Amino acid sequence: VLGQAVGQAAEAGCPAAAWRLFAVFAQSVGRTHQWQNWEHAGQTALAAAGAAGDDNGVGWTRLWLAVICFDFADVTRTRAELTLAIAAFERSGDVHRQAIAHTYLADTLTITESRFGQRLRRPRPDSDRPRWLSEGLAHAERALALYHQAGDPDDELMALSVLVDYHALLADVGRASDYADQAVALSQRVTAPEMRAGTQAILGY
Numbered sequence: 001v002l003g004q005a006v007g008q009a010a011e012a013g014c015p016a017a018a019w020r021l022f023a024v025f026a027q028s029v030g031r032t033h034q035w036q037n038w039e040h041a042g043q044t045a046l047a048a049a050g051a052a053g054d055d056n057g058v059g060w061t062r063l064w065l066a067v068i069c070f071d072f073a074d075v076t077r078t079r080a081e082l083t084l085a086i087a088a089f090e091r092s093g094d095v096h097r098q099a100i101a102h103t104y105l106a107d108t109l110t111i112t113e114s115r116f117g118q119r120l121r122r123p124r125p126d127s128d129r130p131r132w133l134s135e136g137l138a139h140a141e142r143a144l145a146l147y148h149q150a151g152d153p154d155d156e157l158m159a160l161s162v163l164v165d166y167h168a169l170l171a172d173v174g175r176a177s178d179y180a181d182q183a184v185a186l187s188q189r190v191t192a193p194e195m196r197a198g199t200q201a202i203l204g205y
Contacts, residue, residue, distance in 0.1 A: 002028060003041040015048035019057035026064035030071060038068055056097065059088035063101055066108075075112045079105065099146035099155065102139045106162050109136035110169065137166045153189045160186065 002025040009017035022045035029038055042065045049057030066081035082105040089098040109132045144159040160183040167176035 003037040006041045007044050010044050010048040015052040015054055015057060018048040019045040019054070019061045021045070022061055023064050026068055030067065035068075042068070055088045055092035056094055059085045059092065059094070059097055059101065062088060063104065066104065070108060073112075075108065078108055082108065095146050096150040096152060096155070099143045099150065099152075099159070102143035102146065103155075103159055103162060106136045106139040106143060106166070109133075109139075110162070110165055133166065133169060137163075137170075140166055153186055154191060157183055157186050157190050 002021060006018050006021045006025060009015075009021055022041055025041055026038070029035055042061060046058060046061045046065075049055075049061055062081045062085035066078045066085065069077040069081060082101055085101040086098060086105070089101060140159060140162045144156060144163060147156040147159050160179050163179045164176050164183070167173075167179065
């Protein structure tokens with residue numbers, strides 16, 4: 001039903017409604033695993049937002065396509081969609097949404113590329129560092145800077161947790177501890193209870 005609604009909104013000349021409905025659709029299929037027509041609905045929303053010159057709509061649609069592709073373990077497509085989402089949000093000038101896409105991409109890399117026991121390894125020189133670690137770390141650092149620019153302490157805490165994970169993977173205990181300390185200090189300003197609880201997970205490092 002939601003997939004049909006996306007098409008109806010696009011045909012009616014309501015691109016914002018089309019991509020917003022696709023966002024709801026993407027969250028719904030993630031919960032119900034009713035995957036029919038997700039690609040068609042996504043491409044319909046994407047075309048509608050693109051035709052309207054709505055870069056925020058393009059970015060959100062790309063981001064939700066990435067979430068679905070991640071559920072299918074299609075890492076290559078996930079990374080491609082998130083990269084395109086970042087570009088769209090940069091065009092729109094939406095700092096907060098850029099940060100979200102950078103966070104998703106950094107998380108995708110740690111979840112799909114890290115291996116059991118990697119945090120226990122000794123530090124390696126930069127020349128021996130896996131490329132994905134450097135790439136993901138850059139996205140995590142960019143996300144933190146953008147969240148700070150947007151004045152969003154709740155999401156800034158999330159970016160700090162990702163940076164703790166990256167530096168733990170790099171066996172850089174000092175930097176991981178520094179970011180964990182920043183997270184503890186920042187948690188006093190965080191309003192979302194789930195984000196405060198997440199600080200305790202950070203301290204596990």
